[in-house]
Structures are given as C-alpha cells and as structure tokens.
Amino acid sequence: MHIRSEKLSLQLENPFKISYGATTTRQNALVHLSDGELTGVGEAAVVPYYGETPERVTTYFENLPSALAENVLLLEDALTQLPPTESSAARAAVDMALHDLWAKKLGQPLYRLWGLNPERCATSSYTVALADDEAAYRKLVANAQGFPVVKLKLGSGSLDTDLKFTQIAMTLLSDAQICVDANGGWSAPDALKIIPQLAEMRVLFVEQPVAKHDFAGWRMLRQQLPKNMPPLIADESVQGVESVIPLAGLVDGINIKLAKCGGLQPARQMIALARALGMQVMIGCMVESSVAISAAATLTPLADYADLDGNLLITNDPYRGARNVHGKMMLPILPGLGVERLVE
Amino acid sequence: MHIRSEKLSLQLENPFKISYGATTTRQNALVHLSDGELTGVGEAAVVPYYGETPERVTTYFENLPSALAENVLLLEDALTQLPPTESSAARAAVDMALHDLWAKKLGQPLYRLWGLNPERCATSSYTVALADDEAAYRKLVANAQGFPVVKLKLGSGSLDTDLKFTQIAMTLLSDAQICVDANGGWSAPDALKIIPQLAEMRVLFVEQPVAKHDFAGWRMLRQQLPKNMPPLIADESVQGVESVIPLAGLVDGINIKLAKCGGLQPARQMIALARALGMQVMIGCMVESSVAISAAATLTPLADYADLDGNLLITNDPYRGARNVHGKMMLPILPGLGVERLVE
Numbered sequence: 001m002h003i004r005s006e007k008l009s010l011q012l013e014n015p016f017k018i019s020y021g022a023t024t025t026r027q028n029a030l031v032h033l034s035d036g037e038l039t040g041v042g043e044a045a046v047v048p049y050y051g052e053t054p055e056r057v058t059t060y061f062e063n064l065p066s067a068l069a070e071n072v073l074l075l076e077d078a079l080t081q082l083p084p085t086e087s088s089a090a091r092a093a094v095d096m097a098l099h100d101l102w103a104k105k106l107g108q109p110l111y112r113l114w115g116l117n118p119e120r121c122a123t124s125s126y127t128v129a130l131a132d133d134e135a136a137y138r139k140l141v142a143n144a145q146g147f148p149v150v151k152l153k154l155g156s157g158s159l160d161t162d163l164k165f166t167q168i169a170m171t172l173l174s175d176a177q178i179c180v181d182a183n184g185g186w187s188a189p190d191a192l193k194i195i196p197q198l199a200e201m202r203v204l205f206v207e208q209p210v211a212k213h214d215f216a217g218w219r220m221l222r223q224q225l226p227k228n229m230p231p232l233i234a235d236e237s238v239q240g241v242e243s244v245i246p247l248a249g250l251v252d253g254i255n256i257k258l259a260k261c262g263g264l265q266p267a268r269q270m271i272a273l274a275r276a277l278g279m280q281v282m283i284g285c286m287v288e289s290s291v292a293i294s295a296a297a298t299l300t301p302l303a304d305y306a307d308l309d310g311n312l313l314i315t316n317d318p319y320r321g322a323r324n325v326h327g328k329m330m331l332p333i334l335p336g337l338g339v340e341r342l343v344e
Numbered sequence: 345m346h347i348r349s350e351k352l353s354l355q356l357e358n359p360f361k362i363s364y365g366a367t368t369t370r371q372n373a374l375v376h377l378s379d380g381e382l383t384g385v386g387e388a389a390v391v392p393y394y395g396e397t398p399e400r401v402t403t404y405f406e407n408l409p410s411a412l413a414e415n416v417l418l419l420e421d422a423l424t425q426l427p428p429t430e431s432s433a434a435r436a437a438v439d440m441a442l443h444d445l446w447a448k449k450l451g452q453p454l455y456r457l458w459g460l461n462p463e464r465c466a467t468s469s470y471t472v473a474l475a476d477d478e479a480a481y482r483k484l485v486a487n488a489q490g491f492p493v494v495k496l497k498l499g500s501g502s503l504d505t506d507l508k509f510t511q512i513a514m515t516l517l518s519d520a521q522i523c524v525d526a527n528g529g530w531s532a533p534d535a536l537k538i539i540p541q542l543a544e545m546r547v548l549f550v551e552q553p554v555a556k557h558d559f560a561g562w563r564m565l566r567q568q569l570p571k572n573m574p575p576l577i578a579d580e581s582v583q584g585v586e587s588v589i590p591l592a593g594l595v596d597g598i599n600i601k602l603a604k605c606g607g608l609q610p611a612r613q614m615i616a617l618a619r620a621l622g623m624q625v626m627i628g629c630m631v632e633s634s635v636a637i638s639a640a641a642t643l644t645p646l647a648d649y650a651d652l653d654g655n656l657l658i659t660n661d662p663y664r665g666a667r668n669v670h671g672k673m674m675l676p677i678l679p680g681l682g683v684e685r686l687v688e
Binding site: 073074076102108112113117120241242244245248269275301302 | 586
C-alpha cells in the first residue's frame, strides 16, 4: 500500500463567522492510498476548535503501517486495525480513502455497496453565517435564495439579534424551511426563552442550543420546554459512537460529521444507534472539499437532514463529486466515492 | 419479481430435547425471489415456542407486494418497505432472499459486500441436548468429540443433574471449551447457586440462565453474583433491535438469531448496538437448513461466538452452503449467500 499525504489549503469565498469566531482559510489534508492499481482518497478537515492541527493529521498519515489494507477487499479488517489517534479527522480521512479504494476494487459506487437509493438523499441545508449588522445579514441571506432548507447560525450574543436575524431570513426566504444552529451559544435559560419563540416562527429544528458539555442544560430543556417544540439536534455534544447513548432521552436527533466521529464506519454505527434510540439523523460537514462532502453525501439516503455545503463555501475545490444543486444532493455514479481530481 | 413459497420438512437425526420439550421434525419454509434472471432464497424457521406456524409464514410470503424489489440493487429500500408482520421468521426469510439476490446481482459473495474477512468467523459450538439419564447423556456427548467449543443444554429441572451433566462433558471432552445454555430453565435463586459452581468448572459462558421475561432475575444475578463469573449471554430475552437497549447493564452479551430478529439487516443493527453497549455478540440459529445457516454464518466475522449447528442436526438438508467443519465455519465463495440446491 502506498500512502501519500497532501496539504489542502481551502480559500473561503466569504469570511465565515459563527459563535466561535471568524475565518477566511482552512488548512485541510488529503490522504491517498494506492495498491499499485487503484487509488482511494480521503480528507481531514482541520478544525481548530476541535483541537486538530495539520501536523497531527499528516503525522498520522505518514505513520500508518505500510501493511495497511494489504488486501483492501477485507475493508472491515483494515478499518478495525487502524492505529488509534486523538485526531478523529485524520482517522476519518483514512476511513474515507479505504472505502473509496474498496468500492473501486469492487467496481461499484459506494452507495450501491450499501444498497442505498441515491434518489433518497436528504435535502441539504444552505448555511447562513452571522453578520455584524442587519444590512450585512440581508446580503448573506440573499445568497441562500433558491435553497429549500436554510440553516441560520445563531448565538450572536444577543437573543434579540438572533430573533431579528431569524425574522429577516423568514421574510426574505419565505419559500424555504428555516432551521437554526446556535453552536452552543445560548445558556439553558436563554434557550428556554428563545426556543418557544423560534417554534412560533415554525423553524424546522434547533441545533446545539446549549454548550457542548452542558448536559444539565439539555436536561433542563427537555424538562421545561413546552410540548410541540421543533426537534432539538445535538451537534457539538456529539462526537464519536460512544457519545450517542448518553444523549438518549435528552435530544431529538444528532448531527453526525465524519471529521468528528472518525469516518464512514463509525458514522454508520451511529446511525444504527440513533435509530434504535428513536433519534433523528443529520449528516453534517466542516469546511471541506468535494472529497469529504462526497463521502458524507453517501450517507444521506439514511438521514433525515443533510448539511453538506462545506464545499460551496470555498473557491478552490480541487475535486468534483457529489453535487449539491440548490439543496438536492446528487451522488456521482463513478466507483468508490465517485470523486475526480480537477486540478493538480 | 416472482415470489415462490416452498414447504421444507426437516428430519432431525436425534430427538432434540431441551428445557421446553422434545421434537423430531420441523416444518420450515423457503421463499424464492426471482427477478427473471437470478433467484435469491431465504428460510423461515418455524419454531413453535416462538409462536410461529407454517401457515402464518407462507401467508406472509404469498402476500408480498409483487412490486417488491423492482430494482433489487436498492436493497435498503426493499428491506425498509417489507410489510410489517408478527412473524420474525417470515421477515427473516425474505430479508435473506433479498440479500442473496442483491449480492448475486453484484456478482459477489455477501461477506465481500460487507467488507468482512471470511477467515475471522467465530468458532461455532456444537450443541449437546438434554438426556433422560447419564448413559444416554454420555452418548450425546460422544457426538461432540472433536469440536473445540461445546454448548450443553441445561435446565433439566434439577441443579444436581445439570452439574452432573456438565461434569460428564468436562471429563469426556477435556480438550474442548464448554459453555452452557439453560434456556431460561432456572429461577434466579437457582442460577445464583449454580453459576458460581459452573464458573469453578471454567465454563466459557452461561446462556439465558433465567426465564425470557425475568428481568428482575437478570438484575438479581448482576447484583448478587460474585465478580469474575463467566459472561452471561441473553438468548430468549433478546428478540429484535428494540430488545437490546433494555438489556444494557444486565447481560454481558446477546445471542442474535435471524429467525428471532427478522433477518440480516436488523441483525447488523443489533451488532452495532451491542458493541456500542460493550456487549459480546453470539450468532445463533434454529433447526434450519443450510440456507438460514449460511446467512447467519455470514455474520460470524463480526461475532465473538457462533452456534450454527442447526443443519448438522438434520438428515435431509436440501442445500449446501457454509460449512461447519468441527466448529470452524467456512463461508462459500459463490455470489450471494453462496448456497446451492442439492435435491429437488
């Protein structure tokens, strides 16, 4: 197995502002696994607020055992034998590359080997970041025109601003379903105040209202919110497979991201868990190229919601793969993840 | 899709006596699904003490929608759209046949489409039923000669007999690992007495010590048994996917049987759940032909234990498929489940 690591510097079209801060570039990394005949590719999203660094990711790639996937047809062996790492993004990249190579060896698109119907992909939301003022927000919202599901990043620091932004989006995008994501930016008491108002505005769901580790907050919401609220979806509170069961009874759904959970194999286990626990499933992403987005898109026939616009936010995606046509995800029919390199 | 139902009368080599009673034949049923080009086959084990009847099973087959699996490549759609039924065995048969046909369409053995290593199949235990007296028991035990893992059916009604039978097997089969299955034949207080004695005899695991619905019993065992007991595996207490989470913290493992849980799709979900809950996994069977045994065998690379001797107990298996060579499971390399009809 030949392993090649590649740095991937992604340029954001607009500075991306959420409750953590703002950013204009992202330093992701690709891994290419080749058995001499075919090559699989995977991507690690290096998200600083998840503690990832480009060095940690490429070190993981470069220290993979050379005997990795000697027989890539034994995919489960290769996945199970991956060296442990604290970098979920690095593991996710290798997991994607192994799935890509495995499905190419079998000559089939990955969704076919999972028996999935590519017509059933969940509709992807388009994300609207925070803005400094209403005028700037109107401009951001205008970019979402034509998308059937639009996700507003809230947690601006002011509930009034959050509500005002939501009202602007509801007005300008009256044909769209609007969902909101606080990225943990509310206290539980604030969430208790704002969620019923968002419910009246008929938001589709509320994502990560309280902070990542604020399980008492989740519990308070569950106990004190009135009935018939929009589903509460956990995102930052969800990491890998082990994070799902502790959320049982506290949240209505989980946002699964490959870079958080370690790849397609754990993601599919999490979907099985979520379904057994009666939870909804969202497939999300980071700022990523078409490599990671296409891998995540392959899971969307199993999901209720998708949020796979990470590659729409960048100007220098070196690949093409799954397409997001105004929210409708279209999976490529090529073998593997179905991605093709466009530029060197 | 052409659907054909077939009755399958299985003759047992020896009357099979467990804590429920004795039996000499079983009336299973096969379902054949054909898309005009290829055919998939599945089997329903009609186990009277699970409330199954041949009529209920064949009625399910005969009333399947003719549009079932119009495009069998969309396996997940076909499985999801199966009509609901109280007959898990009937659903399991159709699930097997769909997997068989799907994998044949893709020209691959099913284990390959799951990325599994056929060399990692869990060793199958050989089952020794109860006997009326010690002499008869010695004869039954002699048939287990050469198997590396032997499962003794206990719950004879007398703890002394159970211990005596175990001691006979330990002595006659000194090279084997011995595990025991009470089929729910003990009260919790009896189980509290006998399990530490079985632990001293170094049994590999204890299966279903208390009755199916005796959750208070499971809890009592968990709380009152000393540490370092053999793993306690639930069998009758496990049914489908929904039965796994209530057993969390109460049992060390679950015995998954296709006829109980409804087929390969729910079985794989249960494996994901069990692993997330830190449980061991056994793949078990009913009295079944090589059709159902081969389907179950495909799951054994994901399991800790296998108990797939159902086809070794019958004299008129019309198929060949996965082989159980003194406990070592060997998966066929033919596409699909890999089974071949031997007789009409």
